[in-house]
Amino acid sequence: MKGGEANAAELLRLVEHELANEVLPQLSGDLRYRARLILNAVKIATAELQADRDLSTAIKDALGPLTASAIDAPDTSGKGAADQVQALQQMLRQGELDADPQLFEALVCIAEARCKLVP
C-alpha cells in the first residue's frame, strides 16, 4: 500500500506512458520529433531513478579493489569516489594501467550498466 500518493519514479513512469500512448500518436513533423526528445528524457530519468543506487554500487564494486590497490591503500582517507576515479585517470594517462585486465573488466561492467540507462 502506498497511500494513494505517487512518488517521483511512479509519476515519471506515468508521464512516459501518457506521452507514448496518448500524445505522440497525435503529433507529426517537428512537434513529434520534440515530443520524442521529451519521451527519451523521461525514460532516462525514470531508469536513472530506479537504478541510480545500483549503478553507484556497481561502480564502487568494480573500481573499489582497483582504487585501493592503485593508490596503495584502502579508501580510509575520506576521499570520495570522484577522487578515486581521478587517481585512476592520472594513472591511465601515465601508462601505469596499460592493458590492465582488471581495470578493463571493471570498465566494461560500468559501460554496460550505463548503456542500460539510455534508450
Added chain:
Amino acid sequence: MTATLAESRLAQHKTALEDFLATAAEADAVDLDDVVPLTGGAIQENWLLDLRFHGGAHAGRRQVVLRTDAASGVAVSRSRAEEFALLKAARAAGVSVPEPLWLCKDPAILGKVFYVMARVEGTAAPHKLMKDKELGGDRERLATHLGAELAKIHSIRPPQAALPFLGEVPAHPALATVERYRAHLDRLGALSLPLEWGLRWCERHAPDCAGVTLVHQDFRTGNYMVDRQGLTAILDWEFCDWGDPMSDIGWFCAKCWRYAHPELEAGGIAERRSFYRGYEEAAGTRIDPQVIAYWEVMAHLRWAVIALQQGERTLSGEQPSLELALTGRIYPPQLEREILRATAPDRWSAAR
C-alpha cells in the same frame, strides 16, 4: 513580399541584401522574392533565396542558399569567411560542392558575416538514406564516388596561401589529437575512465602519418547530398583542418555513423571495399586497414568528446536545449562500449 519572407529574420534586411547581391553579381538590380529556412544544424542558419537578377551574367530567376551563423554559434567551428575560402579551394580541387558565389563581411548588411552559394538539389538526411534504398542511386557506386571525392579533398596539401587560418601543420596528427581530446575532457571536468582508456590506447598505438593533407573532419553520411541518381554535393566544411587523411576514412566508416545499417561498413550505405576502391583509385595509394581501425577508435572518442561538449553547452546555461542535453547523455555510454570492444587488453601491443 511573401508571408514567409515578411515573417523571416531577413525581412528587415531585404533592401540591403538586394543591393549587396546586385553589386556582387554585377547586376543592374536584384529582387528578393522569397526565402525559406533550411535545416542547418545548431551552429549555422541556411536560407533558400528566390532571386530575380536584372542584367549581368546571372540575369533571370535563380535560387541560391545564404549561410550565416546561428544565434548560438560555437567558437570551435570555422568562421563563415573561412568556410567560403574552403569551399573555393575544394571546388578548385574538383570536389563536388555547391558553387561558392559571394562572401559578405560587411556587418551592415545582415548584422553578421554570410556567404551565398548555388543551390544543389537533393537531400542529406541520414534517415531518408537508410529507409529509401533508391535514394543516391546504386549504393556501391555511391560509396566509390564518395571515396574518390574524399581523395580529391586530400589532394589539397599544405601550404595553401588561400587557407592561412588553418595554422600549423601537426608533426604527428594522431598524438596531437590525443592531447587535444584530453584537454577538452579536462576543460569539461569530465572524468570518464573508458574514454581515458581509449585515449591511452590511441597514444600507445598512434600510427605515423604518410603526409598531412586537408581533412574535412565531418565526412560522413548526413553531410553529403544525394538525389535519385547519386551524389550531388559534399557539405559542412566548418571543421576542416590539416591532419592525417586516414582520420577522415575512419570517421566515415566508424560504427557510430552507420545509423540503421551497422553491417554496411561504409557509412551505413555500402560495403567498405567499394569506398576504399574509389579512394585508392583516385588517390593512387593503398589504404592500410589496421590504420583505419585505429582511426575508427579515434572517431568514437571524438564523437564522445563532442557529445559531452554539446551537453555542456546546455548545462552551462549557454543554450537551453533538451536536444543538446540528450546528446551529452545518450551517446557517450554507447561510444564507451564501442571503444572498449576495440581496445581489449589483447589488442594492446607490447610496451615500446
